[in-house]
Amino acid sequence: MKLLYPATITFNEEDNGYLVEFIDLPGCITDGDTLEEAATNGRETLTGFLASMYERNVPIPEPSVVSQEDVYLIEPEPDVAVPVMLKRLRESNKLTQSDVAKVLGISYQAYQKLEKPGKSNPTLKTLERLARVYRKNLHLELT
Numbered sequence: 605m606k607l608l609y610p611a612t613i614t615f616n617e618e619d620n621g622y623l624v625e626f627i628d629l630p631g632c633i634t635d636g637d638t639l640e641e642a643a644t645n646g647r648e649t650l651t652g653f654l655a656s657m658y659e660r661n662v663p664i665p666e667p668s669v670v671s672q673e674d675v676y677l678i679e680p681e682p683d684v685a686v687p688v689m690l691k692r693l694r695e696s697n698k699l700t701q702s703d704v705a706k707v708l709g710i711s712y713q714a715y716q717k718l719e720k721p722g723k724s725n726p727t728l729k730t731l732e733r734l735a736r737v738y739r740k741n742l743h744l745e746l747t
Contacts, residue, residue: 608667616635627670686726687718704737
């Protein structure tokens with residue numbers, strides 16, 4: 605399960621740079637002098653935008669499936685992506701944080717931390733246990 609948000613990255617001749625706009629997240633916009641810089645800035649902006657939404661308890665929309673030439677799929681940093689995905693999995697399974705903590709054999713507070721952007725730092729062992737709770741396969745990709 606990856607959290608990939610579609611963004612348009614278009615060249616703006618007037619500014620001589622690239623504009624990044626996230627399709628599912630109005631107001632989540634950044635830019636860059638090069639396409640590579642725009643994509644990097646897009647990831648940083650997406651990460652901060654999602655963390656802000658999460659902290660304010662604003663519902664985070666599912667990423668759209670879009671295929672166009674100027675659309676790029678951008679993933680937030682893991683310290684935000686993991687908590688967002690864990691919360692989605694937990695809620696889709698109609699579980700509370702306490703329910704998951706009990707199954708994992710950890711405290712409620714320890715589980716809460718796993719769902720907190722910027723504070724989530726699960727070990728590989730914890731990720732494996734979470735994958736079993738949700739009947740998912742754990743796939744790690746080094747990039």
